[in-house]
Each structure stands twice: as structure tokens, then as C-alpha cells.
Amino acid sequence: MLLPGPSGCFDANASAGTGLPSDSTPKKIQLPPICNGVPILPTMKRSILLAASLLATISTLTTALAVGTGASFEGPIGLQLYSLRGIFTRSLPDGIAQAAKFGIHDVELAGLYNQTPDKLRQMLTAAGLNPVSGHVSYERLTQDTEAVAQEAKALGLKYIGTAWIPHKGSFDAAQAHAAAAALNHAGEILAKSGIRCFDHCHGYEFEPGAAGPDTLAMDILLKETNPKFVTFQMDILWITYPGQDPATWLAKYPGRWELIHLKDLKKGVETGKHTGGTDPNNDVALGTGQMNWPKILKAAKASGVKYYFIEDESASSVEQIPQTLKFLEQVKF
Numbered sequence: 001m002l003l004p005g006p007s008g009c010f011d012a013n014a015s016a017g018t019g020l021p022s023d024s025t026p027k028k029i030q031l032p033p034i035c036n037g038v039p040i041l042p043t044m045k046r047s048i049l050l051a052a053s054l055l056a057t058i059s060t061l062t063t064a065l066a067v068g069t070g071a072s073f074e075g076p077i078g079l080q081l082y083s084l085r086g087i088f089t090r091s092l093p094d095g096i097a098q099a100a101k102f103g104i105h106d107v108e109l110a111g112l113y114n115q116t117p118d119k120l121r122q123m124l125t126a127a128g129l130n131p132v133s134g135h136v137s138y139e140r141l142t143q144d145t146e147a148v149a150q151e152a153k154a155l156g157l158k159y160i161g162t163a164w165i166p167h168k169g170s171f172d173a174a175q176a177h178a179a180a181a182a183l184n185h186a187g188e189i190l191a192k193s194g195i196r197c198f199d200h201c202h203g204y205e206f207e208p209g210a211a212g213p214d215t216l217a218m219d220i221l222l223k224e225t226n227p228k229f230v231t232f233q234m235d236i237l238w239i240t241y242p243g244q245d246p247a248t249w250l251a252k253y254p255g256r257w258e259l260i261h262l263k264d265l266k267k268g269v270e271t272g273k274h275t276g277g278t279d280p281n282n283d284v285a286l287g288t289g290q291m292n293w294p295k296i297l298k299a300a301k302a303s304g305v306k307y308y309f310i311e312d313e314s315a316s317s318v319e320q321i322p323q324t325l326k327f328l329e330q331v332k333f
Contacts, residue, residue: 088113106309267290
């Protein structure tokens with residue numbers, strides 16, 4: 001008689017009786033257990049155990065690769081290679097090796113480092129680095145757009161943009177209107193190659209009164225650029241330093257900030273400045289400066305940010321970047 005086990009499974013070896021006389025000695029025959037009418041053979045058991053083991057291994061590896069992410073902050077997290085410019089200036093292979101050492105996969109470029117696009121991409125991918133975005137000068141982006149598109153495509157980039165719009169005096173409305181038109185033109189050309197054009201804010205766009213009594217130059221850029229062709233990169237420090245709230249701007253223009261530079265500002269540094277410049281050593285590890293990161297990261301997620309890049313311009317970037325990654329793994333919001 002087969003005795004039922006859990007979930008409709010039976011073990012033929014666990015019988016209530018042999019059905020033979022008491023003075024008979026039955027020959028021991030081991031039968032496979034049966035589950036829902038199907039015999040579970042030893043090879044099947046091994047296959048099931050092997051599959052479970054492989055799934056557990058894959059899960060562990062996936063978790064291990066997700067450096068800089070945690071229960072709240074899901075990334076994806078990358079690194080702006082300008083953070084390691086000192087190393088890259090001395091030795092390109094050493095710079096690439098240091099970037100890879102952090103365990104970060106995605107990177108944003110700050111130049112070609114005297115290499116052809118194809119060669120640089122080969123060196124990066126060989127080290128496990130994936131070039132996603134890059135910065136070029138405003139002049140190249142808007143006046144040599146076709147060549148920039150070819151370089152970006154050869155590098156495998158999804159985004160190419162600029163971190164500084166040249167301007168005379170305050171960045172006023174006239175200069176903001178002209179920049180918006182130029183970015184639209186460049187963005188339309190880049191879109192033909194499947195590449196997104198972006199502008200990276202740098203603080204001077206937030207000077208009160210420079211663009212008129214009721215608006216800021218940053219508003220003009222965001223309102224007059226075509227979302228089909230132009231997106232924006234929010235540098236958290238360059239929103240905070242001029243006295244603005246990153247979370248407010250993320251909520252004000254949802255979907256327009258596809259990229260972010262994660263950068264904290266040293267405690268005690270005065271804000272409300274619109275020069276677009278500050279001591280690079282005012283960059284500190286995330287969570288040790290002035291920013292309210294739970295609020296900012298929650299707003300960034302709601303706004304639709306697609307890529308986050310750590311940018312640490314300080315002389316201590318090699319020491320501070322691991323601290324920033326650990327903070328992002330643990331931050332709650």
C-alpha cells in the first residue's frame with residue numbers, strides 16, 4: 001500500500017505492510033517515490049538540485065554586480081571618468097583599471113584621451129566598462145555635430161552633451177534663447193544616429209533677474225528645447241550651490257532630466273553663488289555634505305531619471321568614491 005506524502009506524493013518504500021506471511025522474508029526492492037503520478041528518479045532529483053543551485057548562484061552574482069545599489073536606490077549607477085582625470089592624464093590604462101576596480105560598469109567620458117573612438121571603446125569594454133554618455137565642448141556639439149555623432153556612435157554612446165554654454169556676463173534671456181535653438185538643431189542631427197543630445201547645468205543658469213523678472217535662464221532652456229531631441233543632465237552640486245532645490249526642479253520638469261551627476265557639497269560652504277565655479281575639494285562623499293539625498297533620490301526616481309553618474313572632482317576621489325557607493329547601497333527613502 002502506498003502511503004500519501006505531502007502535496008500528493010507517495011513513497012512506495014514506506015508501506016503499512018508487505019502483504020506476505022510473517023515467516024516469509026521479502027526481497028527488498030527500492031521503488032522511486034511518486035509525485036502526482038510521476039516517479040521521481042534519482043537523475044531527476046540531481047537535475048532539480050542542480051537547477052536550484054544555478055539559480056541561487058545567478059541571483060548571488062546579480063546582487064554582487066549591482067554595486068552602489070540597494071533596497072531604495074536601484075540605479076543604474078555609473079562614473080564620470082573626469083573624477084579620475086589625474087590618473088588618466090598620467091596613464092590611460094591605469095585610469096581604466098582604477099575605474100574598473102570600483103566595480104562600476106557604466107561610465108561617462110570626458111574626452112578621447114588621445115585615442116580613436118574605436119580604440120578607446122575597445123580598451124573600456126576589455127576592462128568591463130560600458131561607455132554610455134560623453135561630454136564635448138558646446139562649440140563642437142553645435143557646430144561640428146555630424147563629426148560628434150560619428151564619434152559617439154563609434155564609442156557606443158547613448159548620450160552626448162556639453163557641460164558649459166559659453167556666455168558673456170550673466171547668462172541672460174537672449175543667450176538662453178540662442179542656446180536652446182542651437183541645442184535643438186544639434187539634437188535633431190544626433191537623433192538620426194540614435195543618440196540623445198543633452199545640456200549639463202552648471203549654476204550660472206539660475207541667476208535671479210538675469211533672464212528677466214519672472215523666469216530663470218534654466219526655465220528658458222527647458223521650455224524651449226524639444227524633448228524629442230534634447231534632454232538635460234542635472235548636476236546636484238550645481239543646483240544646490242546657486243541656492244536651488246534639486247527635488248523641486250526634478251518635480252517641476254518631469255521626464256526632462258534623463259541623466260544626473262551625483263555630487264555632494266562640503267558642509268559650511270556658502271551657497272547662492274552663480275559663478276559656475278567652486279573649489280573642487282568642496283566635493284565630498286555622498287552623505288557627508290549638505291544635500292538631502294533621500295529627498296533628492298526619491299524625486300529623481302519619480303521624475304524618470306535613467307542614468308546616475310558619480311562625479312567627484314576632489315583630490316580625494318579615489319578614497320571617496322567607495323564611500324559614496326556604500327552610502328547609495330544603504331540610503332533609505
